[in-house]
Amino acid sequence: MQRVIGIDLGTSNSCVAVMQDGVPTVIANRDGYKTTPSVVALTERKRRLVGHRAKRQAITNAEHTAHAVKRLIGRTWDSEEAAVVRNTAPYTIVEGPHGDIRVTLQGDKYSIPELSAMILAEMKAVADTFLGEPVTKAVVTVPAYFNDNQRQATKDAGAIAGLDVIRIVNEPTAAALAYGFGKGADTTIAVYDLGGGTFDVSLLDIGAGGVFNVIATAGDAFLGGVDFDARIVDWLVEGFAAEHALDLRKDRLALQRISDAAERAKMELSSASEAEVNLPFIASTPQGDPLHLRRRLTREEFDRLTRDLVDRTVSLMQKVLDVAELSREDIDEVLMVGGMTRVGGVERAVKQFFGREPGKGVHPDEVVALGASILGASLVDKVHDLGELLLLDVTPQTLGVMTHGGKFEGVIAQNTTVPAVSKKMFTTSRDDQTSVKFIVMQGESEIADDNEPLGHFELNGLRRGPAKSVAVEVTFAIDADGIVSVSAKDVERGVEQSISVTASSGLTEDEMAGMIEAGRRYALERSANEGLESKKQEVDSLLFQMDRIFIANMSTLDPATMEAARSSGARALDAADRQDVAALTEHCTTLAAAVEKLKLSPKR
Ligand code: AMP
Secondary structure, eight states: OOOEEEEEEOSSEEEEEEEETTEEEEOOOTTSOSSEEOEEEEOTTOOEEETHHHHHTTTTTGGGEEEOGGGGTTOOTTSHHHHHHHHHOSSEEEEOTTSOEEEEETTEEEEHHHHHHHHHHHHHHHHHHHHTSOOOEEEEEEOTTOOHHHHHHHHHHHHHTTOEEEEEEEHHHHHHHHHHTTTOOOEEEEEEEEOSSOEEEEEEEEETTTEEEEEEEEEETTOSHHHHHHHHHHHHHHHHHHHHOOOGGGOHHHHHHHHHHHHHHHHHTTTOSEEEEEEEEEEEOTTSOEEEEEEEEEHHHHHHHHHHHHHHHHHHHHHHHHHHTOOGGGOOEEEEESGGGGSHHHHHHHHHHHTSOOBOSSOTTTHHHHHHHHHHHHHHOTTTTTOOOEEEEEOSSOEEEEEGGGEEEEEEOTTOEESEEEEEEEEOOSTTOOOEEEEEEEOSOSBGGGSEEEEEEEEOOOOOOSTTOSEEEEEEEEOTTSOEEEEEEETTTTEEEEEOOOOTTOOOHHHHHHHHHHHHHHHHHHHHTHHHHHHHHHHHHHHHHHHHHHHHHTTTSOHHHHHHHHHHHHHHHHHHHTTOHHHHHHHHHHHHHHHHHHHHSOOO
């Protein structure tokens, strides 16, 4: 039987699962963790780090560490999202050749699908090791509210990672699948999914016969944990500025340390009533004296700082109920998905809204990948393992075209069950018009400019005639992945043009081919060098520890001990570059001893 893995490609963390003897199972990575940070970094020597290793060194290599790139997937350079990241992320983004976004790491530019592919490739490698053979097929999850551009770009990322993405599935739908799998009950559930970067809420009917019917979905692709973290960062930075008249935002290293500490504080507040942020040597006075950042954050203060964000999720819950014409009482169960649902204020808001305790039956970080693995298995092996599984999802946003006067005309309404096809007749607007141009978009605004453009195409060779005399029939289709295609037909002449709407921010075929090849080469090299690779990663982790000790205790460390550690680090890196396993192993041992010695040095 073909294996299909389910991958939850999250903004902050990713998770991979597979069906094992009919049981959906999360696969732990080589460090034993069931989720892997969605972080990619390039070291000074251009070595690629993904996951925990990338996250651990983020503080000392902030400019070359890309995190939360999911926020940028399928977005254009001139989008609001790009502007936000440009102003707040410690890494640099630049405009790509197609008005798209590229991230600069150690002087090289990477497209967002490429960076996402590095994370997917890591998840694939985790699964390959676990299964003892390479897997090629995957179901990848996306936020329900993702538009076509974002879905296409995610599919491209899968291809670059060497995966055949047999289905893109919405995260809340996958969560519902994992929850309802094998339960055999008729229920109506709400899935509240607040992750690192996105928020979705979906309502589903689960039928006893294995039918999962999504009734409606709503969301915000720019609302998640990082926004909560940003509020804490603002609070810390502003507090510091008030005290010392210094703007910490100008210092990328300091900002990365503050962001890290903010996330940690947020997590601490899920179980404690107060969290301390303590960042020694965060800056220095013009006279060169060190300054430290130390502040206590209470739960009340955190709730106050983030109340409007929680309120936005509450409005969306109301909106989805309204659309579905359901009341709160019609919901039998509320599923909480995503790491952010551990936040007390979030849990309270959901409880208050539905007037009941949200369900705790699923693991918020793992349930999406589990659902994707169930769907994956059902797609390749309909009969044996799973019995019937029928998934009916909906399109989250209205699909339509721009018409005269910059208006938007919807063709397939939001919350229509997919796959969906709709035909529409258009007529020429001018005398002797021989071609028509269509601008395809998704969104809910009547003003075309407020919606997300997906692409454009032209139908040429129309018969000349007076305005409105020539008819063109346009067929819009959305497949089960939520991906859009459009074709247009000159009704009189029967001339048809089938156009796949390529996103204006998408990659060209040549670029894709190059990236797929580079991904394949990297995977081959990596598996050939497994021993070398794990030693290199050990060195990275030791260097990271060394840097932290240096940062925290700079003025009290013995210079000779510091120098010894530094030079064995340099020798280890040199051996790594020369691919010399024996030398690398030797220097790695020396480095480990040097770091141990540093740990024992006097602390302030
Ligand atoms: P996800 O995208 O579902 O992996 O969710 C990741 C988000 O959940 C990140 O913003 C994390 O900071 C946040 N998160 C994870 N664990 C906790 C926790 N215990 N308390 C608060 N937030 C958390």
